[in-house]
Amino acid sequence: MVLAQLGGSISRALQQMSNATIIDEKVLNECLNEITRALLQSDVQFKLVRDMSTNIKKIVNLDDLAAGHNKRRIIQKAVFDELCKILDPGKPSFTPKKGKPSVVMFVGLQGSGKTTTSTKYAFYHQKKGWKPALVCADTFRAGAFDQLKQNATKAKIPFYGSYTESDPVKIAVDGVETFKKENCDLIIVDTSGRHKQEAALFEEMRQVSEATEPDLVIFVMDSSIGQAAFDQAQAFKQSVAVGAVIVTKMDGHAKGGGALSAVAATKSPVIFIGTGEHMDEFEVFDVKPFVSRLLGMGDWSGFMDKIHEVVPMDQQPELLQKLSEGHFTLRIMYEQFQNILKMGPIGQVFSMLPGFSAELMPKGREKESRAKIKRYMTMMDSMTNEELDSSNPKLMTESRIMRIARGSGRQVHEVMEMMEEYKRLAKIWSKMKGLKIPKKGEMSALSRNMNA
Ligand code: GDP
Numbered sequence: 001m002v003l004a005q006l007g008g009s010i011s012r013a014l015q016q017m018s019n020a021t022i023i024d025e026k027v028l029n030e031c032l033n034e035i036t037r038a039l040l041q042s043d044v045q046f047k048l049v050r051d052m053s054t055n056i057k058k059i060v061n062l063d064d065l066a067a068g069h070n071k072r073r074i075i076q077k078a079v080f081d082e083l084c085k086i087l088d089p090g091k092p093s094f095t096p097k098k099g100k101p102s103v104v105m106f107v108g109l110q111g112s113g114k115t116t117t118s119t120k121y122a123f124y125h126q127k128k129g130w131k132p133a134l135v136c137a138d139t140f141r142a143g144a145f146d147q148l149k150q151n152a153t154k155a156k157i158p159f160y161g162s163y164t165e166s167d168p169v170k171i172a173v174d175g176v177e178t179f180k181k182e183n184c185d186l187i188i189v190d191t192s193g194r195h196k197q198e199a200a201l202f203e204e205m206r207q208v209s210e211a212t213e214p215d216l217v218i219f220v221m222d223s224s225i226g227q228a229a230f231d232q233a234q235a236f237k238q239s240v241a242v243g244a245v246i247v248t249k250m251d252g253h254a255k256g257g258g259a260l261s262a263v264a265a266t267k268s269p270v271i272f273i274g275t276g277e278h279m280d281e282f283e284v285f286d287v288k289p290f291v292s293r294l295l296g297m298g299d300w301s302g303f304m305d306k307i308h309e310v311v312p313m314d315q316q317p318e319l320l321q322k323l324s325e326g327h328f329t330l331r332i333m334y335e336q337f338q339n340i341l342k343m344g345p346i347g348q349v350f351s352m353l354p355g356f357s358a359e360l361m362p363k364g365r366e367k368e369s370r371a372k373i374k375r376y377m378t379m380m381d382s383m384t385n386e387e388l389d390s391s392n393p394k395l396m397t398e399s400r401i402m403r404i405a406r407g408s409g410r411q412v413h414e415v416m417e418m419m420e421e422y423k424r425l426a427k428i429w430s431k432m433k434g435l436k437i438p439k440k441g442e443m444s445a446l447s448r449n450m451n452a
Contacts, residue, residue, distance in 0.1 A: 006038050006039065006041075006042040006257065007295055009034065009035075009037075009038035009041075010034075010035050010038055010039075010079065010083075010295055011295050012034070013031050013034035013035050013038070014031065014075070014076055014079065014295075016030075016031065016034070017030070017031040017072065017075065018072050023062070023071040023072065023075070024062065025062060028057070028060060028062060028075065031075065032053050032056060032057070035053070035079065036049050036050075036052075036053050039052070039257060039260075041257075042257030043226040043227050043229065043257035043258050043261070044086075044257035044258075044260045044261055045227065045229070045230040045260075045261040045264065045265075048086055048260065048261060048264055052082045052083070052085075052086060055078075055082055055085075056075070056078045056079060056082055059074075059078040059081075060074055060075050060078050079295075080291060080292075080295065083260075083291045083295075084287050084288060084291050086260050086263065086264060087259075087260055087263050087269075087270065087287045087290070087291065088263075088269065088287045089263055089264075089266075089267045089268055089269055091267075091269075092269065093216060093243050093244035093268060093269050093271055094215050094216040094243055094244075096125070096130065096185065096186050096215065096216070097185070098129060098130055098185055099185055100185055101179075101180050101183075101184065101185055101186075101187060102185060102186055102187065102215045102216070103176055103187045103189065103212050103213065103214040103215055103216075104121070104186065104187070104188050104189070104214060104215065104216045104217075104218060105188075105189045105191060105208065105209060105212065105214040105216070105217045105218070105240075106118045106121075106188065106189065106190050106191060106217075106218050106220055107191050107193075107205050107217060107218070107219055107220070107236055107240060107242070108193055108219055108220035108221060108222075108236070109193045109194065109195065109196075109197070109222075109232070110140075110141060110192075110193030110194055110195055111193065111195075111222065112193060112220045112221055112222045112248060113220055113222060113248035113249060113274055114190060114191075114193055114220045115136075115138070115144060115147050115148055115151070115190055116151070116248070116274070116277065117220050117246050117248055117272075117274055117282075118134060118148070118188050118190040119134065119148065119151035119152060119155060119157070119279065120272075120274065120279055120280075120281075120282040121188060121218070121246070121272065121282070122134055122152070122155065122157045122186065122188050123155045123157065123279050123280070123282075124272070124282055125186050126155065126156075126157060130185055130186045131183065131184045131185050131186065132157055132184060132185075132186040132187075132188060133157065133158045133159065133160070133175075133179040133182070133184040133186070133187050133188065134148055134151075134152045134157055134158070134159040134160070134188050134190065135159070135160045135161065135171065135172055135175030135176060135179070135187065135188065135189045135190065136148040136149070136159065136160070136161035136171070136175075136190050137161075137168040137169075137171045137172040137175070137189050137190060137191050137192070137208055138168070138190055138191060138192040138193070139165070139166050139167070139168045139171065139192060140168075140192035140193070140194065140204075141192065141193070144190075144192075145161040145162070145163065148161060148190060149161065151279070154279070155279055158179065158182070158184065160174070160175035160178055160179065161175070168191065168192060168204055168207075168208055169204075169207045169208055169211045172189050172191075172208045172211060172212050173211050173212060175187070175189065176189065176212050189208065189212055189214065191204070191205055191208050192204055192205075197232060197235045197236075202235070202236075202239040202240075205236075205239055205240050206239055206240060209240045209241070216243045216244060217240050217241055217242050217243055217244075218242075218243070218244045218245070218246055218271070219233060219236050219237070219242040219244070219245050219246070219262070219266060219268070220245075220246050220248060221233060221245060221246070221247050221248070221258070221259070221262050222247075222248055222249055223247050223248060223249050223250050223252065223258060223259055223273075224249060224252060224258075225258050226258055227258070227261075228258070229258025229259070229261045229262050229265070230258075230261040230262070230264065230265045231265075232262075232265075233245070233261070233262040233265035233266045234265040234266070236266070237265060237266045237267075237268075242266045242268050243268050244268050244269060244270075244271045245259075245262050245263060245266055245268055245269065245270045245271070246270065246271060246272045246273070246274065247259040247262070247270055247273050247274070247285075248273070248274035249274060250273045250274060250275050251274075251275045251276050251281070259273075269285075269287075270285045271284070271285055272284055272285055273285050327391040328391055328422075328425060328426040328429035328430065329388060329389050329390060329391050330380055330383065330387060330388045330389075330390075330422060331388040331389055332429075333376075333380075333422055333425060334377060334380050334388065337373045337376065337377055338377075340373065341370060341373060341374070375410065375414065375418075376418045376421065378408045378409075378410065379404055379405070379408045379410055379414065379415050379418055380418075381408065382403070382404045382407030382408040383404060387400070391426065393419060393422065393423060393426075396419055401415045401416060401419075
């Protein structure tokens, strides 16, 4: 997705600033101009971008920062925090409770992915133990009920709709009543969309909302909508009490920045993103891990999820044990390089670790990166077991470095470069030391701690 390009541009701007010898007003302005340009190109609303830049300048008051302060870190943190602020409206959305009936209403323009998303949302909750049901109150689009029926049947979710009734309010009310009686605890009402924001759509939405009194109204937005996102989201918010946003088609070529604007327009959080047409191509959206990943800082919660998902159960304890001990040996680095080259499941996991992907294997330079990794591995082949199993780089004396270079047919500076890489990765790895391995579902808390 193009959001990755946005992340790349911001990371590059921060990196260029880090390369400067002195950080003064000029360097900071250049960095902020780059970030501003990247955000505007990704369709984030102009006002949001301008405010963000002003806020960062306020936080990073270079004149007031004493010489000892790490200005780079302060600027990086300010950029991170401001991006999070754009995406975090400061209040969580309503979350349905198991065993207690909740009504959730889906609104959005036609084609935004509303119907698909309402089923994904139902399916997601069904897997987690809720008893969801779907109501098709879209009487405008021919075939809407058939589509919902088909999706719901596939996911084995009860549904309600009508081929003959033309009043969406009546269908919505009847559907909600029916499922309340059946003790469903998550009743999802899919409403009509229109091609454009028009009075009839908003009036119908308002009436369905008044009649069904939803606990949550979710605004579904197609990520490719671009700069129009802010106005569209605001128009919906003015008609119904939008409480959450779901951004769809994040797998496509959309610039995606509109998602950031929709949050500001509705003052509601993005709760999920759609990443494909299939039922399970649907991800919980969490601000901090998202921004971390955007900026190439690694996504800790995604990392732990991925371990549970792709590493075979019997290999998980050993891997997690190694992580929690925090010892990063050259042998572990060797094994991870093997995995990355094979890009097997564990390779996928490690490519999510900060530092492993962004710097070791930057996008677009995979071929050179693979060659570099292979060179490093040849050098490690000339090391002793003691060297490979130690986490003490001091073992690598000058004479050993020269021997390893000779043994592997490489230059001394290349061995030193590899050792630098090792130290960099060891530092990242050490952050995992003492990590209490969370069970599935406890990931958000972990990511909050890691990113704090
Ligand atoms: P509605 O008119 O808002 O109800 O939209 P639909 O649910 O019918 O979706 C419109 C089209 O978008 C369909 O072809 C869906 O398969 C597709 N779609 C929905 N969500 C996603 C998504 O996250 N990724 C992709 N690639 N396609 C999606």
